[in-house]
Amino acid sequence: MAKLGKRTKAIREAFAGKDNLTVEEAVALIKGNASAKFDETVEIAMNLGVDPRHADQMVRGVVGLPNGTGKDVRVAVFARGAKAEEAQAAGADIVGAEDLMEIVQGGKIEFDRCIATPDMMPVVGRLGKVLGPRNLMPNPKVGTVTMDVDAAVKAAKGGEVQFKVEKAGVIHAGVGKASFDESKLIENVRAFVGAVAKAKPSGSKGTYMKKISLSSTMGAGVSVSVDSAITK
Structure with missing residues (x-):
């Protein structure tokens, strides 16, 4: 079995036992452990209760993140x-x-x-x-x-971001950089989740948003409370 590096070991320890956090807690955890030598992207992954093989369950759209993505878009x-x-x-x-x-x-x-x-x-x-x-x-x-x-x-x-559900019912996107202020990342996350919520298709039955996770490019992922991520 390969030996874990100090950085990987430290990240695993920091994330151990963390689950269903608020957006604020998740963003703080990710920023605090984004220790790569480059500015890591903070990524969101959402598991939706849809089957995109059916036209009336397709989820796609676009959202302008209030604080941009931090990426130079070509x-x-x-x-x-x-x-x-x-x-x-x-x-x-x-x-x-x-x-x-x-x-x-x-x-x-x-x-x-x-x-x-x-x-x-x-x-x-x-x-x-x-x-x-x-x-x-x-x-x-x-x-x-x-x-x-x-x-x-x-x-x-x-900073406009397009999203489209994949075959497994997953949507993922970058919602900023680890160097962003926590408040800006939190605002971007909620804007993205809000856009996906508004894009709920007519054919969706049962629970629409099943799981939300946040991670950084080189870091571990952590699950986020769906209620916490939806703007009240």
């Missing part, structure tokens, strides 16, 4: 003419049309968010098998297929 925009110029002026990292499609088809995906104007969807649609599995396919339901390119790019750059 944005690609599919647009032409004036809308392409608007995207560049708004701060998009990559802007193109068929040329960008060819780059993506070649396997070069150097962006975290993909936005498209409606007229570009016939082009972007060819990339479904590439962008879909990465949750990068533009979708009007989350505001990434839009004529308001300026607002979409600025929202993506400013």
Whole structure:
């Protein structure tokens, strides 16, 4: 059996016996044990009582975290003419049309968010098998297929987070950095949970939010009281 390092051992001891904490307690515990040599991301994982194989149980949406994610989001925009110029002026990292499609088809995906104007969807649609599995396919339901390119790019750059339930009924996302003040992390966590709560699908039966966990990139996870995470 491999010997545990001092850091790993210390984290395990700190988290031992901790369960169903309040958001405040969980954030304090995670921040206090985020000792990696880089600024770790604080991540949330939610187990939902849904089966996304059924259309009426799909959960997806977008939320603007009040304090941002602390991450430099790279944005690609599919647009032409004036809308392409608007995207560049708004701060998009990559802007193109068929040329960008060819780059993506070649396997070069150097962006975290993909936005498209409606007229570009016939082009972007060819990339479904590439962008879909990465949750990068533009979708009007989350505001990434839009004529308001300026607002979409600025929202993506400013801390907007998309979420989509996976096959096992799990949603996960980054909600800030370990260097954030505790109050800002707590606010972000509750904003994210609130958005998922509002996205409850019509087909959801029984308990919708089953479990919420918080962790840092290199740290252990801790369960959080669902009631504590929901904004009153």
